Amino acid sequence: MARYDDVHDESVRTLLEQATNEMRGGDPAAAVHTCCDAFGVLMKQYPDLFEENLPADEKVHHQQFPRFGARLVSVDGQPGFEFDRERFSIGEAFTYLDFTTDTALKHQA
């Protein structure tokens, strides 16, 4: 069973399923964008996630939203995403996917 199956919220689960399918289809860049969409939904449901994951400095933060080419940013105080490039590796995309899935599972618990 895929891990996203355990996510209760249908909108987040659907996006994570879509990202997984994009990975299986060999499109990690699309999966990264979809993971950002899913994390955006999560931030609406759990507003604290925005502040928790917005880097306050340049320190290495292993528990925050990844910064491997797609970055969580503040746009006039609201969450947004910036993409440094349009190509992503498999490993980068899985990092975004697993982080988002973990965040969803952790917060619903």
Place this chain on the structure above:
Amino acid sequence: MKFGLFYELQLPRPLDQETWDPNAEKQLIEEMFEQVQLADRLGYDYVFFVEHHFLEEYAHSTAPEIMLAGLARTTKNIRLGHGVVQMPPQVNHPARVAERVSSLDLISGGRVEFGTGEGASDAELGGYNIDRTLKKSMWEEGTRECLRMMSETPYPGFDGEHFSMPERNVIPKPMQSPHPPVWVAASRRETTLLAARFGIGSMGFGFETPEETAVRVGEYYRLIREECFPIGKAINPGLFVLNQFMAAETDEEAVRRSADGPGFFSYSLGYYSTTRGTSRTASGERMIDEHHAGVTNIHRAFDELPQEQKDGRLQLSDAKLMTAEEISAGEPENEMAKALYRAARSGSAIGTTDTIRENIKRYEDAHTDIMVFNAQCGARKHEHIMEAIERFGKDVLPEFAERHETVHRPWRAQQLDGVPYEINSSI
């Protein structure tokens, strides 16, 4: 559960002078050789060396392949691990990595463990002008192609995102076929899951608790069975955890001998993990001063910290080992801070051999494959490290080695039943 030693080759500057004695680095290396040779005689399974660059005092293991080559010819059985090779091509071109790892495998009689990684702090990545946001992609591309170079004749060439090269036969080929067991440094939890998907071992550097380890083991082996698409030609299923280590006749003596080792380890790791000058207290006071290469005395800065700011100092000075529950109750949320906190406070492999046996049994119960000890850290004394290696090797290691064969191996076989890929693992 198997056991290994882990070396950063830490060398704190003297407190009473500005730089090291001229022979300090040579002495550090000579002592390391004695420690690993003793571990080899006692039946320890692994030794791992980091590769870090420019991280004065924290890690003088900048050329692990040289240390491992020396050990290849002066030890008999212990497996020789890179923990890890930095794979961004600006640091190590994948062809050079393949050549070095294969050569080491040949001169060691097939004892290499090929740990791979991305590099960490800006202090070292910046030294090679590497964009930190690209390091994971560089690791993935470099590792995949390096494994092809070891196992394909000829290597057909590659035109990639981060390096390109024409068709060549990369020689020599390693003794272990198709290539040595592959690992990845997993500071992020997601990297452990990625390791499973890529069919490689996960080197856990986060000082995870036994309970966390149990969860990770379950997820890891499920992914190996269900969602694995190997990055190499053979898979190496396995997880290791890193633990602070000091054994002595009494718990109090072990804590005393442990000295500032874990505290300095944590402080200096945090020092380099923080972009200079950006870490501040709530009142805006700078916590870590700007680093001046070749000048800053990190050891002195650590020593001059107020007692309450020295990670683990209060517990160490009180000779009080914290229970897992106490550690868990007080730990910070941030993962890096959490790792540092645990590194300084966890006494799970610090104490008498009875204490250590009881504590690490919980990791064995969680089906951990390998526990790697950070024995050489801070300003610990060589003779204390030697005694600790000997005490554990004689009093504790044999019973774990026996259970590894009778309990853990059958459990692993069950976990890997039906996995369709070739397995090359020393576990």
